Amino acid sequence: MGYGKDVQQALRAPARALRQAIPQVYESFGQLHAASLAPGALDAKTKELICLAIAVTTQCDGCIATHARGAATQGSTPEETAEAIGVAIMMAGGPGTVYGPRAFAAFNEFLAEQSLSSEK
Template identity: 85%
Template sequence: MGYGKDVQQELRAPARALRQAIPQIYESFGQLYAASLTAGALDAKTKELISLAIAVSTQCDGCIAAHARGAAIQGSTPQEAAEAIGVAIMMAGGPATVYGPRAFAAFNEFHAERASSSENAAPGP
């Protein structure tokens, strides 16, 4: 495992326990999350990259892991992720130079997994 998956694994059990304690809050947040990341004037990839940059600037490891994965799933390239992280560094300063590399490592982990899955997929008809 790497940085992104480690964070997700670490948060899995406590998040499940909290979700069971306050299901309505999590259901409402899930609806907001889905609505916010649905393609509109901005495509889903751009929204995930924005989310990744905000996660860096707010220093949220769980958010970094979630949106690094989301950006990879949406087809973002490592260069696109790096540039989004660069904007976060410009806006957030020194702390973002710590969380930016974490975000880039998490993105690269999920990007490599996605690329590997694509390479191993059976060819179409």
Template identity: 75%
Template sequence: MGYGKTVQDELREPARHLRKAIPAVYQGFGQLHEAALAPGAVDAKTKELIALAISVSKECDGCIAAHARGAVRNGATIEEGAEAIGVAIMMNGGPATVYGPRAFAAFQEFVRERDEPHG
């Protein structure tokens, strides 16, 4: 299992417990998430790539995994993911050179999963 799925698996159960404890907060965040990433003047793929770059700058492993997966699900290519991460490195410097490779590993993992023949 790769980086992205490992992070998502580690967070799944604790997040489930917290979501049960504060459902209104999670419901509100879910609505914000849905509204912010909905296609509009900027398409969903580009919004996910922006979120991926911000995730690197915020040094958030869970965010990296979620938005790498989201970008891939919206059709982002390896090259687009790499360039978005490159912008994060430019804006955040040294720490992004640590979280950027994590993001790229997760991104590549989700691309491989998307591109695997199912059958």
């Protein structure tokens, strides 16, 4: 089982059903998401790394998949990602040592996918 694309695929149908049931909530969350991750004093890559670290501390596999992809898309390196996850482990303790590796595996999965698509 992967920690990136497999998680996103498993969540796709139930998320779509809920989004149809409460479209205004999802539209508002989408606006918040876009505004929060827009470049400002912090660039988008740094914000994605913060999100990924928070996802580890909150033990949210869907968040890990989303923000691992975001970090890879924004150009985060494996070293930067590992350090951000290291901070999350420090903050989360033992559970961070479970969700941190999941986050790093998801990031590497999306990074490899990007590398393949850029070679084409």
